Amino acid sequence: MDLALQAALLLFFIIGILLVVGVPISISVGIGSMVAMFSIVGFNNGLVSSAQRLFTGMNSFTLLAIPFFVLAGVIMNNGGIALRLINLAKVLSGRLPGSLAHTNVVANMLFGSISGSAVASAAAVGQTMSPLQKKEGYKQEFSAAVNIGSAPAGMIIPPSNTLIVYSLASGGTSIAALFIAGYLPGILWGLACMAVIFFMARRQKMPTSERVSMKQAFRTFLQAIPSLLLIVIVIGGIVGGIFTATEGSAIAVLYSLILSFIYRSIKIKDMPDIFLAATRTTVIVIFLIGVSMIMSWVMAFTNIPALLANSLFGFTDNIILILLLMNLVLLVIGTFLDPTPAILIFTPIFWPIAQSYGVDPVHFGIMIVINLSIGTITPPMGPVLFVGTKVAGLRLESVLKPLMPFFFATVVVLLLVTFIPEITLIVPELLGLFD
Incomplete structure (x- = not known):
């Protein structure tokens, strides 16, 4: 099977399975994208590349x-x-x-x-x-x-x-x-x-x-x-x-x-809870953007x-x-x-x-x-x-x-x-x- 096709099938299969069993979408996209990248460039290179894409995606x-x-x-x-x-x-x-x-x-x-x-x-x-x-x-x-x-x-x-x-x-x-x-x-x-x-x-x-x-x-x-x-x-x-x-x-x-x-x-005492609530929402959004950049690389490779x-x-x-x-x-x-x-x-x-x-x-x-x-x-x-x-x-x-x-x-x-x-x-x- 062609390497690009194999990576594409692996990407969507893993994301689909994880979503079905109730894994949050950000984690599903991240894991699926990393595994697909491993199949393309190997584990060590894939780990480094995934980290780089994740950081680049959020570094804006x-x-x-x-x-x-x-x-x-x-x-x-x-x-x-x-x-x-x-x-x-x-x-x-x-x-x-x-x-x-x-x-x-x-x-x-x-x-x-x-x-x-x-x-x-x-x-x-x-x-x-x-x-x-x-x-x-x-x-x-x-x-x-x-x-x-x-x-x-x-x-x-x-x-x-x-x-x-x-x-x-x-x-x-x-x-x-x-x-x-x-x-x-x-x-x-x-x-x-x-x-x-x-x-x-x-x-x-x-x-x-x-x-x-x-x-x-x-x-x-x-x-x-x-x-x-x-x-x-x-x-x-x-x-x-x-x-x-x-x-x-x-x-x-x-x-x-x-x-x-x-x-x-x-009041001042309310601020920790407000910051915590905002942080929870922000982390989800920014992490989604980061893992989506890993997915974007895989999608570009697989055309x-x-x-x-x-x-x-x-x-x-x-x-x-x-x-x-x-x-x-x-x-x-x-x-x-x-x-x-x-x-x-x-x-x-x-x-x-x-x-x-x-x-x-x-x-x-x-x-x-x-x-x-x-x-x-x-x-x-x-x-x-x-x-x-x-x-x-x-x-x-x-x-x-x-x-x-x-x-x-x-x-x-x-x-x-x-x-x-x-x-x-x-x-x-x-x-x-x-x-």
Whole structure:
């Protein structure tokens, strides 16, 4: 048997077996990649090469933004910021039918745009909104579906760790352009969820919130301004070239920490637990990036990307069919693979094909992230799905049916973003980020 084919079969066989028996994906990818490398260059050389690839993969200044943004998200989650954003969301959602459900969506968009984490949004917003909606007579399964379906908007609206990973995997696509490009698609995701709620609320005659006075609305807005300023400072600074994404992430930590101390919602004694929680998340993400680099070497040696591309796309040169097929593959991959390794594995495979047809790297990156964001709410592995059901205290099966309309709505958003590039590119172009 050809050495390259043998290594490829060994790689996927070991990863598949380890995932089936419940080994974490980072360990599965690392062990499978190392064993495949051993079969190519021998044990001693493979051990050294694996260590070098692991270190090289993690030795990036850009990647420093991830632990800082994760830490900022954890601080916000514990620092009283979520509650102020939820209060603002109540004002913004007005007196629409099913207004508390609309509030949940707006709150996830606001909190996600600050924390950069869909899981953090689902946990923080869900813990507050679930009891409120239950008290108002909303079905718990519907409330959980609303929270789960809208939380991934935080993966698209900046700052977004997944967009930073894509920038690395695609060879250095501008993070500033990616961040700004995420705004309209992220807002579109939230509006799609609100459209589903509107029609369901009208049909099921869901309750409407009490009218908020102008005085109360103004006070709520003032209370939320310090939290919202974080977006202006961090994203404005990155886009304006005042500092890099990495430096902006450090500023986000400092700002959110000062704000939380001012709110007196975090004390010095809480900091070890906050650092530990952020470290656990960061280690998983960064280690995944490192082992994915070992896998990338093996895949390059075995020529897997070219073989896969030829088998999947060799029958057509129609860009519409190719993008549809890419979307379909990524939607399936996203159901059982975490966004970070999925981006690192499939961007080097799909991006050269898309590039050959003139697809913009920023547009392509947003398309990939939306695909994998949908995967986070889809069984069997969807992390947002599991967190959302856990927060609501429900069984997974009970949430799937009310979640389906939100799933289809987000797929519509994906198709719109895929085939109308202007949705993604117009804002970065207006700001001159492509010059």
